[in-house]
Amino acid sequence: MENTLESLKVLYVEDDLDIQLIARIALEEIGGFELCTCTSGHEALAQIGQFQPDLLLLDVMMPVMDGPTLLAQLRQHPNAATTPVVFMTARVQRTEVEHYRGLGALTVIAKPFDPLTLAQQLREQLAEASQ
Amino acid sequence: MTLDPGLLAHLELLKQQFAAGLPERFARIDAALDACCAEPAPPTGLAALSTALHSLAGSAGIFGFTALGEEARNAEQQAMDWTENGCTREQLETLRSRVLAWRRTA
Numbered sequence: 285m286e287n288t289l290e291s292l293k294v295l296y297v298e299d300d301l302d303i304q305l306i307a308r309i310a311l312e313e314i315g316g317f318e319l320c321t322c323t324s325g326h327e328a329l330a331q332i333g334q335f336q337p338d339l340l341l342l343d344v345m346m347p348v349m350d351g352p353t354l355l356a357q358l359r360q361h362p363n364a365a366t367t368p369v370v371f372m373t374a375r376v377q378r379t380e381v382e383h384y385r386g387l388g389a390l391t392v393i394a395k396p397f398d399p400l401t402l403a404q405q406l407r408e409q410l411a412e413a414s415q
Numbered sequence: 416m417t418l419d420p421g422l423l424a425h426l427e428l429l430k431q432q433f434a435a436g437l438p439e440r441f442a443r444i445d446a447a448l449d450a451c452c453a454e455p456a457p458p459t460g461l462a463a464l465s466t467a468l469h470s471l472a473g474s475a476g477i478f479g480f481t482a483l484g485e486e487a488r489n490a491e492q493q494a495m496d497w498t499e500n501g502c503t504r505e506q507l508e509t510l511r512s513r514v515l516a517w518r519r520t521a
Contacts, residue, residue: 309422309426309429347466396473396474
């Protein structure tokens with residue numbers, strides 16, 4: 285990871301604009317992260333050539349292309365081939381979380397999330413993963 | 416964690432804006448229910464209903480409407496089950512009554 289955790293570059297993909305707005309405040313204004321925010325998987329795939337993220341933060345349930353499908357496609361690109369990934373979803377039963385971890389997720393952030401602690405949660409997960 | 420009071424005020428403003436937009440969200444759910452009720456059972460328009468409920472379920476809790484978010488999440492799960500297994504007009508009307516109750520309490 286090239287950046288420090290303080291200036292983390294995050295590719296964030298979320299189709300719901302209200303959730304996107306609050307997460308942007310949580311990550312940019314509270315967390316100090318640099319975000320590339322996309323509203324769909326197709327937009328993320330179009331952006332990944334110009335943005336080298338330290339973290340992929342992907343909503344699971346999105347129309348047309350869901351988070352896991354998007355992850356598989358992002359993995360084909362050198363800018364995201366090995367980038368740590370975190371999924372966000374309301375479905376956080378044990379079997380579902382295990383499934384997402386099996387896809388390579390560091391963790392799964394449950395919705396609704398707390399905007400005041402979201403950035404810290406991500407920092408802790410990344411710090412733990414890098415040890 | 417000490418937060419900028421301006422930032423907290425911004426979050427509060429967003430919460431108020433979300434609350435102000437709730438009637439529009441309920442109307443979207445109603446319209447999807449209307450479309451489902453207009454179709455011969457089992458309705459095929461449940462995707463729009465699931466989407467409207469999913470959006471409400473995902474955002475309500477984040478803006479502090481925890482109970483509404485949980486209700487919408489349960490309803491979304493029900494709509495997804497209906498997509499697979501079909502549903503009756505009565506079930507749709509029951510959901511409409513629940514949405515009406517959400518309107519009153521939100």
